[in-house]
Amino acid sequence: MRTHQVVTIATLLLAVLMFPITLTGASIALPEIRAALHGDLASVQWVVNAYNTTFAGFMLAAGGLADIVGRRRVFAAGTGIFAVGGLLSAVAPNLLVLDVLRGLSGIGAAAAATSAVAILASSFDGKVKSLAFSLFGTAIGFGLAFGPSVSSLLMGAFGWQSVFWFPAAVGAVALALVPVLPESRNPGAAGVDWPGTVTFTGGLLLVITGFIEGPALGWSSPLVVLAFVVGAGLLVAFTLVERRVANPMFHFELLRAPRFLAAAMAAATFVAVMVPLLVYLPSYLTEVVGQTAPQAGATLILMTAPILVLPLLAGALARRTSENAVLTAALVLLAVGAAWLTTIGPASTALSLAGPLLTLGAGIGLSTGLVDAMALSSAGPARAGTASGMFGTSRLAFETISIAVVGSIIATGTGGTLQGDGYTSALRLSLWLLTAMTAVVLAAFTALTRRTTTAPAVA
Numbered sequence: 001m002r003t004h005q006v007v008t009i010a011t012l013l014l015a016v017l018m019f020p021i022t023l024t025g026a027s028i029a030l031p032e033i034r035a036a037l038h039g040d041l042a043s044v045q046w047v048v049n050a051y052n053t054t055f056a057g058f059m060l061a062a063g064g065l066a067d068i069v070g071r072r073r074v075f076a077a078g079t080g081i082f083a084v085g086g087l088l089s090a091v092a093p094n095l096l097v098l099d100v101l102r103g104l105s106g107i108g109a110a111a112a113a114t115s116a117v118a119i120l121a122s123s124f125d126g127k128v129k130s131l132a133f134s135l136f137g138t139a140i141g142f143g144l145a146f147g148p149s150v151s152s153l154l155m156g157a158f159g160w161q162s163v164f165w166f167p168a169a170v171g172a173v174a175l176a177l178v179p180v181l182p183e184s185r186n187p188g189a190a191g192v193d194w195p196g197t198v199t200f201t202g203g204l205l206l207v208i209t210g211f212i213e214g215p216a217l218g219w220s221s222p223l224v225v226l227a228f229v230v231g232a233g234l235l236v237a238f239t240l241v242e243r244r245v246a247n248p249m250f251h252f253e254l255l256r257a258p259r260f261l262a263a264a265m266a267a268a269t270f271v272a273v274m275v276p277l278l279v280y281l282p283s284y285l286t287e288v289v290g291q292t293a294p295q296a297g298a299t300l301i302l303m304t305a306p307i308l309v310l311p312l313l314a315g316a317l318a319r320r321t322s323e324n325a326v327l328t329a330a331l332v333l334l335a336v337g338a339a340w341l342t343t344i345g346p347a348s349t350a351l352s353l354a355g356p357l358l359t360l361g362a363g364i365g366l367s368t369g370l371v372d373a374m375a376l377s378s379a380g381p382a383r384a385g386t387a388s389g390m391f392g393t394s395r396l397a398f399e400t401i402s403i404a405v406v407g408s409i410i411a412t413g414t415g416g417t418l419q420g421d422g423y424t425s426a427l428r429l430s431l432w433l434l435t436a437m438t439a440v441v442l443a444a445f446t447a448l449t450r451r452t453t454t455a456p457a458v459a
Helices: 003-037 041-069 071-089 095-123 126-158 162-176 194-217 222-242 252-256 258-289 293-304 306-320 323-343 350-367 370-379 381-414 420-449
Strands: none
Touching (some): 003 041, 003 071, 003 095, 003 293, 041 194, 041 381, 071 162, 095 126, 126 162, 126 258, 126 306, 194 381, 252 258, 258 370, 306 350, 323 420, 381 420
């Protein structure tokens, strides 16, 4: 590999690594942020949800914009927005300002992440391209796996503000290296699907608002009901818009392919279980179990470390059996782990939680990469780009909704305190609901793939 190729990959990975770290890292800081800025639980939840919602909502629009104006330019702009948003978040005077800045950071992350993928795809060929994308996936996995641990160490040394300024500082280093990146465009780009972007992002944002504000304002509150109704209406409008615009961000005909639909449902389920636990388990472990932030981060490694180890094993198993068989086993492990974790309580220890957390991690780890390969192969080479964008956006959307739903259950159960027996009951209820959802998806996945012959996975 040539020097400029190494520098290009390193620059992109340096920035991309920070996007999952700032998500999972912020989650472990939520109790301290709430205490420092004196906000209610709904405001604190937006620290995570504002970032995730804008990340999901602007992902495909940013990709379309990068094709038109240049991938390097959009990567630079996105990384700059992310860095500025993070640095300002560290000095935010109140939760409202912090939440707005987190939304801004999510827009920057969406722009940088989608253009980074486009730069990798257009700049490399053959084995180097495969290696680049493998490293890209590893960076995302590392950020998710060790974000809580890295952030807990930073908080211990520098306070909660460090979970924002550290990723921003790393992003600034990547920004300084942007001149070494190659520039490219898509000469056949047809434009950005702004109607789809507006209806999708607006609908997602309003539905999330309903779930977050419902426990505090009351589920029958006119504002909450309005948020759900208008949000659902915008999402329906999104499906209608996408069937009429010239350059849609979503191609719904892909959902008619059974294997693609099965892969999309499975992928959404894995993140819908994992990410809410990454967000809310740290606060449970610190506020109810009594662990310190570093101890909570270390406990979460039991769930996240398998994500770095098992993807290679999953590929080997898929070559011997099939993608369907491995992903079915992964969904079973996910359901078993979520059900087993309902034994959690104030007297739990890292040792008593090791079984369920490792089981969850095994399920998630076996699916990582394999579910993406299944989706893209089922779409075919001609629609790989569209399938990848749909896949990533839908996964982020379901992840965001799941975080909001679990947060809503916990907020209702604890009266907005994140403490006491109510937290345990609410967390257990959430886990049973996640178990039930996984069981339903497992049945659907089996039905959709039953008559499909799956070729062995490519190494």
